[in-house]
Structure formats: structure tokens, C-alpha cells
Amino acid sequence: MKNVKTTTHGFALVGAMLLFPFSALASEEAVMNGADTAWILTSIALVLFMTLPGLSLFYGGLARSKNVLSVLMHCFAIACLISILWLVYGYGMAFGDGGAFNSIIGGGKYFLAGIGTESLSGSIPEGVFSMFQLTFAIITPALIAGAWVERIRFSAVLLFSGLWFTLVYLPLCHWVWGGGWMAEQGVMDFAGGIVVHISAGVASLVIALVLGPRRGFPTSLMPPHNMTMAFSGAAMLWVGWFGFNGGSALAAGGGAGFAIMATHMAAAAGSLGWMTIEWIRHGKPSVLGIITGMVAGLGTVTPASGFISPLGGAVIGLIAGITCYWAVIIIKQKLKIDDSLDVFPVHGVGGILGTLLTAIFASPAMGGLGYASEGMNMVSQLGVQFLGVAGAVIWTAMMTWIILRAIGMVSELRVSENDETEGLDVTCHNERGYIMENSQY
Amino acid sequence: MKNVKTTTHGFALVGAMLLFPFSALASEEAVMNGADTAWILTSIALVLFMTLPGLSLFYGGLARSKNVLSVLMHCFAIACLISILWLVYGYGMAFGDGGAFNSIIGGGKYFLAGIGTESLSGSIPEGVFSMFQLTFAIITPALIAGAWVERIRFSAVLLFSGLWFTLVYLPLCHWVWGGGWMAEQGVMDFAGGIVVHISAGVASLVIALVLGPRRGFPTSLMPPHNMTMAFSGAAMLWVGWFGFNGGSALAAGGGAGFAIMATHMAAAAGSLGWMTIEWIRHGKPSVLGIITGMVAGLGTVTPASGFISPLGGAVIGLIAGITCYWAVIIIKQKLKIDDSLDVFPVHGVGGILGTLLTAIFASPAMGGLGYASEGMNMVSQLGVQFLGVAGAVIWTAMMTWIILRAIGMVSELRVSENDETEGLDVTCHNERGYIMENSQY
Amino acid sequence: MKNVKTTTHGFALVGAMLLFPFSALASEEAVMNGADTAWILTSIALVLFMTLPGLSLFYGGLARSKNVLSVLMHCFAIACLISILWLVYGYGMAFGDGGAFNSIIGGGKYFLAGIGTESLSGSIPEGVFSMFQLTFAIITPALIAGAWVERIRFSAVLLFSGLWFTLVYLPLCHWVWGGGWMAEQGVMDFAGGIVVHISAGVASLVIALVLGPRRGFPTSLMPPHNMTMAFSGAAMLWVGWFGFNGGSALAAGGGAGFAIMATHMAAAAGSLGWMTIEWIRHGKPSVLGIITGMVAGLGTVTPASGFISPLGGAVIGLIAGITCYWAVIIIKQKLKIDDSLDVFPVHGVGGILGTLLTAIFASPAMGGLGYASEGMNMVSQLGVQFLGVAGAVIWTAMMTWIILRAIGMVSELRVSENDETEGLDVTCHNERGYIMENSQY
Amino acid sequence: MKWIVAIIKPHRIDSVREYLTQANITGLTVSEVLGFGRQKGHTELYRGAEYQVDLLPKLKVELAVDDDKVESVIQAITHGAHTGKIGDGKIFVIDLEQAIRIRTGETGSKVI
């Protein structure tokens, strides 16, 4: 357990000695901290809220109205499926002790067996820790849904998400937070730059390439059908992210406070960054722009959030807002890759950027809180971060491609042309999003 | 303690002696636990969030657009009305000491008099406990609104809710959580299977029968006017339910963690259960299906949530998803009872099912955390649960019928035919839900 | 710090001795309280949630559909801008030590420099305190957006908000909570009657007068385009207000519980008050009415919430619901001032009312928890409150007018007639809120 | 051929379509419109401000029919849409010169 505890999320592992000597001590004595527990219970709610309804509405609003329900359905069904898989083997593979293979993958604790109300993970009950982690496991494949919207078959969504969770998410999560090889190398990822954003972003790019563009792309534009819905979802993401990054401190204290400050400033600066560039280049700043900048800032600051100063967060956010703007232009307009809701340019690019910038801004010279492993400096840590990024990109790309090919062998990935034209809501789910006023006869 | 701690919510009262020797002890010494308080403060927000906007949007989206505001109005006005009644006499009747009649009803503490910032209820301030309980008292009559939508008079809504709260909710709440006869019998209801779901469900059935169907039912179908709104509401319900069931542990610890895990797994399994059966029977799974399955899973696991394992939660959820699906078909399609938003088949059937299954899955043999009262086994507890269910069903049905008849004697229950056709938003509230674009001249 | 600490928000200042002897003691020894921290971390999320998406949706729904995105944009951009200014100098000016000028304005702590994860503010980390305060600094200028919607230029929004935050919000915040002259006088403002509601309300009135009415006002009515959106936002405000007022206790205990109870009862009573008066005067109660009454109740109870009984909260709410109803009629219908979303009559009038009523209902004779400064009685406190109100009204009105004139000298405040007719979404932000169904070709 | 335009109350559409089906009409086009006529509208109220709405939701049904069917179609619509209250709507008849089916290019009355 010690092992696991120390390898958790907020990098308490390494941080243990460095940042939280007291809580590390406490964990030896296995004392539950009610305050930490209260905050993580809250964070569980906040992070689930990010997916349901947060991300669902964000993505749903960006789709066309004939497909809005299919987008909501993807996010919701993924949340359900991953939850059950987490119960059955997910938690164990990510955070259980993998014995001799622990660098590669964990194991045990299937069906959460052996975990009781008294089991602890650090200063919080293990059940609470497991639930908190589950909310991360839910949002990651849900993020990918942005790449395949408006054309994928629903059964392919389920198949893909189950396999990808098993073959990509669980290993990565174990490598970084469960004591696997990345943790051993000293890779710093506070709340999921690698585990969540790089993995989801890279998978999205591969999916966009394998699946091909939506009919009509790129000649006919497919504007968001409901920007107010996308806005609501984005705002919920911002709020929920306090649980995502702040909860990753796994304690109710100054560490969580700092993580939230850095997170918040990155969101604000990312938004203003994107807004400004849009204003300059196109003459008018847009709601879609400002909220996309926010997501870019938040995704990018995620791996760094617990290691940096608030000002560091603002700088990272600004860099993110500008970089991701250009990434979207390049991927969608220049390369004409239909990563429909821009998951790779925002989350993938942001995740990579943030993971690397962590090495810069964690430096005490930059006002940061220092490196997780002893003896690290900016250069050596940057090397380690590169290693982590490279490992994650390669593994994710490779496995995502294999999974898609495998599914493609047993069934179609895309709906028929007709169904795509008519919209997935009616053709796949027998429903319509909106049936207004007079239409009701 | 072990047993008990986990078995809370109301229960505190009776439970005090029986179930929480430790906290009871603590309360003797009157020590407030800040961490528990922090978590229950959070839970108050989460559970209010379930009604406003959660349930309101869930129900509003399922109505037709000409009635959407009336649905929101019902939920909101009920929340306000019940809050004031709670202040005046509700809390006292539910949780005050009823003296000689305590098995039947509580009393005292009118206007929350005598409660100060220092008063404790277990390890948390009594004001916090009272507010937490109020959020349950709000959502229960709001749930009933699903039965009468699109045809009831607004004044009848207020009259009914006030009377029903007084004559049905408060007694039930006292019986189960306030030290009344059900508590004395050892009925286990962690977070409101009986108090909330059975009572709301059964009342809905009676209302549907007394009020009669909406004009046009069942020949013309009345599809949801805004599934994205219903989805948002459903997602908020899921998140808020963590406060509902997790907060019912009344402490920030492993018990709350387990309650949340069981709750979450039941939601996931209920959703997948309903989705699967729809997929098999109709060829396509729907968003309305998956979110209804979620509500079924959540409602059903509620009474059991603090007594069972996460796996137990998943099994209960699955059973709920399938059972409630058939219950809806039977009530609405076969029996042609217009319980408009299916409150009885989902909450009533789910509540009964969950209350009975509590006896099964709380058993340590099923991985559960054990029974609340000493000397209980699965069979004897099942008997007690049956007793609780029967008592709640009979009392609720009887009193609901009497209340409706009484109101019917002083005023019409339904709006006029014309108003029903035109829609309640304009005819009862002088407003329209949506006034889009060009229409604005 | 002591000074500052004790004068903060939850009025711990005075309250320290009176209400929280223990925590005051603890603060001497600079011990972090995890439970308090957990609750304030939660409150940060709740109060941000009030602005994003809460207030944004409330306001967005009340606008016409052609302007909905511009309203959302204002709220969002203000949140981003104020966050960065807070980081740079806002926190320091509000809560830093102003030395000799401390009665007037604070200083230092620019870029949050010098604050570490270990720094405390009372019993919570200073970073947590700073973030909590930031969420108040965000919502205040966002509230003002209700006055200028549907006609202001976006660049004027940014300029105004930055200047107003600096010249009005920061001084007021420092005067009341940062140890400035109002604090010295013993002005009681638990959670922002003066700092938030009076300041936003009065600024709105000035803006409405300087900017002039929307084209068509008052002959053509401009009804809310989406009451379901306004409803969602209002419901989120209610929930978030628990963090606003409850969090202002700055501790997880009975004080927060009482603040939440008073807040909740005021919301309920305000809603019922407005509903009743509408029912009597117009024959039908409306959703817009009931939720406006809720906001009136909440705004009014804010300064009093931590000093009064739940019953006191209900009475304040009722008075607020009725008073603000008439204030809206007078300002909009009688005086024909186009404070478009009625910010002054609801927040301004409510804030003034609540600040004065605080002196009444805090009295132990009215069931209140007593006055903050020693030796105060109802009359003397009322005098102090008058002083606070007068100071805030005069300062805000004066500075707001100056800021508007200054901006007006460098650029237009309003968009062109044509743009106003066409709508700000397309003309200022190049987007449309809704692009439904068939329109998607 | 004639082009028939009927303005009816929204909730009568099902009944109108039933009668039309009985009259062997298999094609029509419906749109949502707002009607102004003798029928009184309603008042809306927003924070004390009254707002008179006199454009009421109606449905417009348009169909092209053969000359010999005009009478039966008018009958069908009248029966289907009739409630006897003000605002039931009107039927207008316009001469139709030509009809073309896009799919086949056919023209004339076999198209409709």
C-alpha cells in the first residue's frame, strides 16, 4: 500500500518526502484524515460533474442538432461502461501491486475485493481514492468522443472505449501514478497531462485519420448548433477542474489551494490568449474562441498544477492559448484532418506542452515548488518529461491504431452515408433532441 | 460502531443508541467534527442541486414545450414552500422528540427555536443536520410533480404539496429516521428508499388515477420536447446523488466512500441494463432509456447504499434497470395509467425493490457491511423490510387519496380543456419557455 | 495579518472573540485547520459556479436570442480579466497591508508573491483564502453586465470592468473586509451586501443612465428568449450561494450551518413573496417572478446571513421579495430607466435593505447572534450601517460615472444602431447562439 | 390543378390529415406560421411588464390537388380543422399551372 500511496496522483509519492513530510509520516501509521477525505469526496463529485454533464454539453453543443443526442449518449454510455470495468479489473490493474511486472502493469483487487471501509490509501479511505481515480478514467475516453462525432457507429464506441481503457488508459495510469516505469523514472504529472490529455489527444488524431472526415468536410462548414450549451459545458469544466487538479493533491491544504490557483490562472490566461489572437487576426473575439482557450489553458496546466506558482499557471495558460489556437488551424484547416471537435490540437498538444513546461515552471527559480525526485534540475527533469511524453505518444498511437483495425475487422466503424446525412440521433437512437412548440402534433 | 456508523442518515436518532454508540457517546461530550461538517455542508449543496436545477430540468425536458415552465415552476415553488414549512414545524415534527407519541410523530423545535450554532446532532452542528434533511424533504414532493404535469392547476400543486409533506412525508421521515416505529422495528433505509422513493412513487400512482390522463393519452404520443435538457438534469442527479447517499453517512470517512461507490455502480449498471434491454427489444438504445435506467439504479440503491459492497451496488442497479423498464411498460402501455413521467414505475418500484434487496445485499455473505440491528439475519431482516414497505405503501396511498379528495372538494384539480390544449405556460404563468430569433418582434 | 485576518469576510474579526473564540485562539498559533480548508475549497468551486455558468445563464436567458452569446461573453471575459488583475495587484490592494494608508487601501503581495503553500490566513491557507475572495471579485462586475446588455461595445466592457474593479471594488473590499475604515467603524457585512450587491447595483443604475436605453425601450417589450436557461442559472445561483454565504464563515462549523440556513430561508421567502404579489396583482404567478424574488432574497440576506437566525432570514427574504418587486416597477415602468436586467432594483435595493436590516436582525432580541463590535446596540449599529451604505453608494456612483466618462472620451460606449438591430452575437462576435435542424445546410 | 393553402389550429393537424387520407390525398406540406385575425391572443408578463401577444401559432397546410378533388379536399380540411371557435382558420384556393416531380421529371396531375 505504501507503495501505491506514494505513487498516487498528486505525485505524493515522490512529493511525499519533499512536500508533505507530515502526511507521509501519517500514512505509516495509517490514520485517516477526515478533512482530506471530505475534500476528495467533494472532488469526486466535481470531476464526475466535468463529464456529466460538463463535457457532454460542451461537445453536444458543438455538434449539429441532428447529432446532439448521439454525442450525449457516447459520453454517458462511456461513463457507465468504464465504471463497471473499473470495478471488475480497472482499479486493480492501475493501482494494484503487479508484483514482478509492476513496472509494466498492476493487478489484483478485482471487483474491489479486499477493500473495506477501513482500508486507507494515504490519509484517505481507499474506496474514496478509487472513486476519485475512476472519475479520471471516465473522462479520458469521453474526451476522445470529440474526434469521432457525427459519423461513428454506437457499437464501435462501446467496443473501442472498453478496449482502449484496458490497453491504453490502465497501463499509462499505472506507469505514471501506480508505480510503473514512468514513476520510477521520475516523470512528473500532477493531475493527468500524460495520463489524460496526451492519451486522449493522440488517440483522437489516430481515430480522425482512420475513420476519415465527416461527409462534406472540409467544403461545407459544420458550425456548433448550440453555443449556449457548449458554453454551459465549458463553464462546468472550469469549475470541475478545481476537483481535478485540486483534488489531485489528495489533501485539504495549501497544496490543493496552490493547485487551484495555478489552474484558475491558466484558464483565465488561456482564454484571454485565444481571445486576443482571434481579435487581432479576425477582428472579433468569439465565445467559442474564449472557451476553447480556457480548455487549452486547463489541459496544459494539468500536469504542472501542483508544482508551480499561480503566476507560473498564468504564463503556462497564455502559452497554451496561443499554441493551441495555431494547432487547431494547422490540423483542421491546413492538414484537413477532421478531428471533429479538435481534441488533438487542444488536449494532445496542450498535454505535451504542459508536461514539458512542468520541468520549467516547477523550478524554484521560476517560483515553482521544486522537483519531485531528488537531485533533479530543470534540464534533467526536462529529459525525463520528454521520455514520458514520447512513451505516452508512441504507446497510445500504436495501440489505438491496432484497436481500430481489430474492431474494423469485425464490424463497420462508420454509419451508412444515409444515416450520416439524416443524423445519428434518429438513425442510431430513435430520438430527436428538440421537438418544439407547434411541431408537437 | 463498525456496523452502525455506516448505517446512518436519519437513523441517527434511533440509531443514536442503537447504531452509533461512538457518535452517541461523542454527542454526550458534544464534540463537533469539522471534517464531517465540511462534507455535510457540501452534501447540502449537492442535494439541493438535485432538485434545483437537476430534477427540474430532467422533468422539464420530458414535458412538451408548451408546458415546460409550469414544470420548472412546480419544482421551484415546492422547494420554497417546503423550506418555510420545514422552518415552522417540519424539522420538529420529523426529528423533535414526540414524547409519549414518539413512535408516531415527533414535535417541538418549531421555528428551529432552541437550536444554536453550538447545538450538535451527532458529530455535526444541528443546523447543518437540519438543512441536510431539508434538502430531502424538498426533493420528495418535487419528484411527485412528474405524475401530474401538463394538466394540474398551480394552486392545487401548492395545496397538495403542503398537505402531503405534513401528512405523509413528515410521519414517514419520523418513523424511519426520527425514532418512530419503523426505526424501532429495525427497518433499514440508508438514504430514503422508503422515505423518499416509495412515498413519492406511490403518491404518483394515486395522483395519476385520481387526476386522470392528459388529453390525448394514450392515442397521441407526447414526446420529450428537449432531450438535451432532460439529459443535463439527469447528469446533475447522478452527481448530486453522491451527496444524497454519501452524505447520509453523516461523516467524511470510509462509510461515505463506500456509499458513493455503491451508488455510482448502481447508476452505471442500471443505465447499461436499460440500454441493453432497449437495444435487444427495439434495435436501438436511446438517451432517454439510458438516463431512465440511471435514475432507476440510483433510486433502487438508495436504501441499501450504505450497507453494501460496490459489487452489490452494481447488481442492484442491474436488477433495477431491467425491472423498472418492465414496470414502465406495464403501467403506461398495458394498464394505460398516465403517470406522466413514470414516477411510480421508476421510483416507486425501485424504492420497493431496493428496500427489500437491502436485506439481501447487506448480508456479509453477499459482501455487505452487515445488518443494523443486532441478531438480524437475511430472513428476519427481509421480514422487517417487508413490513416497512407495506406500511409506507398503505399510509402513502391512503393519505394521498384523502388529500386529493379534500382538495377536490374546495377547487378543481385540473385546468380547463382549453388551457390544457394551449399549454400551462401561457395559461397559468403568462410566459413562454422559448422566444427565438425572428419571433422577437 | 492578524488585523486583516480578523477583519475578513466572515467577519471573523469581530466574530473572532464573540463567535469563534477557539479558532481565534488557533490562529494565534497559526495552525491550519484541514476541515475549514476543505469547506472553503468547496466554496471556491460553489462561488465560481455562481458566475460560470450560473449568472451567465441567468442573464443570457433573459436577453433576446440575437444577443445571448454577447451576454455569456461578457460574464466569461470579465471572469478571466479580473482573475489576472487579482493575481497582479488585486489581492494585495484588497487584503495586503496598506501601512499608513491602510484605512484607505491595502498594498503589497503583488503577483501573490510571498504567499506559499504554508502561509495561513486564519485557519486556512492564504492561497485558499485568496482564491475564495477572487470568486467574489469575479461575480461583482459580472453582475453589472445585466445593466448594459444588448447595446454595449465589447471593448468598453473590458475597459470598464478593469477600471471599475480597480477603483471601486478593491477599495470597497478593503474598507469592509481588509481592515479599512468601514471595518474600523464596525460596519457589519457578512458576505457582501456592501462590497458586492450595493456596489454592483449602484454602478448599474449609473450605467443605465449614461448609456441610455436599448432601441425600442420602453415601447416594444423585450421578453426573455429562453426562460429555461434563466431558470437553470437562477437555480445554480441558489446552490452556489451556500458557498458564498456559508463559505464566508471561513470555517466548517455551526456558523456556516446557520449562515446557510438563513440564506436558504431568505431565498424561499423572497420567492414566495414575489410570487404572491404577482399572483394578487396580475392574476398569475410566473417563473421569472419567482426566481427574481429568489435573487432578491439572497442578495438582501447576504450582509446579514452570518449574524441572524433562520427565521430572521425568512423575514428578511419576505421583505426583500416585496420591496424589490416594487423597485423594479418604479425604476423600469415608472422612471423608464433601462437598467436592462434590473440589477439596481434587485441587487442595489436589496443590498441597501439587507445592510440596514442586519442591524435589526443581528440583535439577540430578534434571535440574532449579536453585534460584531463590543458595546453596539440596534440603534448605534443601524447608524454605522447607514454610514457604510452611504459611503458605498456615493463612492460607487461617483467613480462609476467618472470611469464611464473617461472611456467615452477614448471610444464609443455603444454599438451602432444597425449592429444593435441585428444583434450583438453576429456583429460583435461573429457567431450565433442557435443553429437548429434544417437551418444546417 | 389547384394550390390549396389552409391555415389551421396546430392541434387539429392530426384530424385534418386523417380526413385528407380518407379523401385519398397522399401528399402535403406543412409549415409553422403565426396568425393574426379575429381570435384574441394572450398576455405575457415579465417582471411586471405586460406584453400583448396577438400573433398566434398556427399551421399552414399546402397541397396541390387535381381540379376534381378541390371540393373534397375543402370538405376534408373543414371537417378536420373545425372546432367551432374563432380562430379555426381559413382555406385559400389558387390556380396551379404546373407540377413537376423532381425524382422522375414527370409533370402534371400524376405528380400530385
Added chain:
Amino acid sequence: MKWIVAIIKPHRIDSVREYLTQANITGLTVSEVLGFGRQKGHTELYRGAEYQVDLLPKLKVELAVDDDKVESVIQAITHGAHTGKIGDGKIFVIDLEQAIRIRTGETGSKVI
């Protein structure tokens, strides 16, 4: 009788209705349409992708009028809808053969 179809700018509807009322017109039907003509549309921008919108929101007003009122109705609409800018819209006049009131079954010009 004539069937008059006018395409106008949305925000002119109130003024058009006022002029029509002055011309003793008591019935009309309005629908939301999208118009394409000389008037330039606007550009929308979504994450850097420009999107030219040239179908502009307009209102279509349809009314059946007696032959002798055609001129005054055209006058009324022209006055009410006129702003002098491109995109003000057009009025079209079609011959109307018959009109029936559903409620009463009456026909002809007394119906309208």
C-alpha cells in the same frame, strides 16, 4: 381576390402591421423565412474557420385581400417595411380564386 406575399425585414413587422391596421386589414399570416438576394450577409467564425452566411432571416407576410384593397395594402406594406437600405424586400401579388372560413363554411370576400 388577391393573395399577397411580402418578404420583409424582421424588425419592420410591427410597423407593417400598424399600417395594415390603418388600411383596415384584420387578418394575415406570418412565417419566418430565410432570404437570398442582393443584400450581403455576414461572416461567422468557428475556431478559425470562416463561414459565409448569405441566407438572411426575413419574415414572410401573407394576406388574402379583396381586389379593391390591393393598392392600399401594397402602400401600407411599402410604407411599413421601408428603410431605404438594400434588403427591404418585395411584395408579390397572385390571383386568389376562393377563400373559405373553416368555422362557418362561408366563402368569398367576406371571409377575409
Added chain:
Amino acid sequence: MKWIVAIIKPHRIDSVREYLTQANITGLTVSEVLGFGRQKGHTELYRGAEYQVDLLPKLKVELAVDDDKVESVIQAITHGAHTGKIGDGKIFVIDLEQAIRIRTGETGSKVI
């Protein structure tokens, strides 16, 4: 002049407009309608209750054209809207007596 009404599948509008532009048509008006015809609709399902939707989303394109352009416009619409599947829609031609441009008061075929 003629008044041409075409009912088409929504996703064909871009292609129709392209062909019309080629035919030198610079003005038209579009509205969203629901069509009932030979084309089968779809089923919707809400909590086990099936719901047959046979009113399908279509677009109505209306244009006033000069007599000598009628043929080319019909050609253009037919080409643009054609997919060869049931439900492609129809074109109707009605005689148009007069057209007025609101902005200038001009009348006749120079208006359209």
C-alpha cells in the same frame, strides 16, 4: 412572371442554389417545412412507446421569375435537388401578377 415553389430535401439546398446561380437567379426565399408524401418516415422511441414520424423535414424554396426563365429554373432545381430516391420533392408553378420592390417602389420583372 411566375411564382415557383419547390419542396426539396434539406441537404440539397447548396447544390440547388449553385445551379440557380448558374441560371442567373439572384433572389429566392427559403423556409423550413414538414412534408408528407410517399417517402417513409422514421420511428422514435420514448421509454418503450413507439412514435411514428411521417412528417419529414423539407425545405421550401420560393422564387419569382420571369416567364422566359421558368424552364431554366425548373431545370436548375431539378438538377440540384435530384438524388433519385423517393422524397426528392416537387416543383409547382403559379402565375404571378405583380411584383414590387419595397425599397424603390419599382414594379414588374425588373424587380426579381
